[in-house]
Amino acid sequence: MGHDPRLMSTSEHKFDSALSSLKKERFRITEPRKALLRLLVELSKPLSAEEIHERLGSESFDLVTVYRNLEAFENAGIVNRMPTESGKSLFELNAEQHHYHHIICRKCHRTEKLDSCEVVKLEKLASDLGYSEITHVLELYGVCETCR
Ligand SMILES: [Zn+2]
Numbered sequence: 245m246g247h248d249p250r251l252m253s254t255s256e257h258k259f260d261s262a263l264s265s266l267k268k269e270r271f272r273i274t275e276p277r278k279a280l281l282r283l284l285v286e287l288s289k290p291l292s293a294e295e296i297h298e299r300l301g302s303e304s305f306d307l308v309t310v311y312r313n314l315e316a317f318e319n320a321g322i323v324n325r326m327p328t329e330s331g332k333s334l335f336e337l338n339a340e341q342h343h344y345h346h347i348i349c350r351k352c353h354r355t356e357k358l359d360s361c362e363v364v365k366l367e368k369l370a371s372d373l374g375y376s377e378i379t380h381v382l383e384l385y386g387v388c389e390t391c392r
């Protein structure tokens with residue numbers, strides 16, 4: 245699968261666009277940050293900071309630094325953070341910068357996109373009340389077919 249040129253160019257593209265967002269935000273692009281970004285690009289599902297740290301290998305970053313960089317990436321708008329019911333956050337790349345929600349399996353953390361948002365209607369109501377800069381956080385939790 246890694247040899248599919250189409251797949252490779254997609255992940256290269258994601259990597260480049262995330263990198264240029266970081267540069268725009270005046271981030272110093274270090275080798276460990278690049279490694280973190282590369283890992284995020286390759287992820288097939290959102291992971292916790294601990295899981296990301298584990299995959300990176302402990303030489304490059306300690307856990308606190310992984311966490312701090314994920315937060316910095318989140319502030320730069322290239323990473324989505326999903327709070328879970330256990331209080332741990334899961335992280336994933338937000339390359340498309342497109343608005344959607346997730347259903348998260350509370351057992352295996354499998355995550356699927358729900359490509360629609362009804363909350364926009366509530367935001368409209370809030371803006372009718374005179375509020376500006378309205379955002380929302382919404383995640384759905386359940387038990388997936390495999391874990392049932
Ligand atoms: Zn599951």
Ligand SMILES: [Zn+2]
Nearest residue numbers: 344361363364
């Ligand atoms: Zn929404």
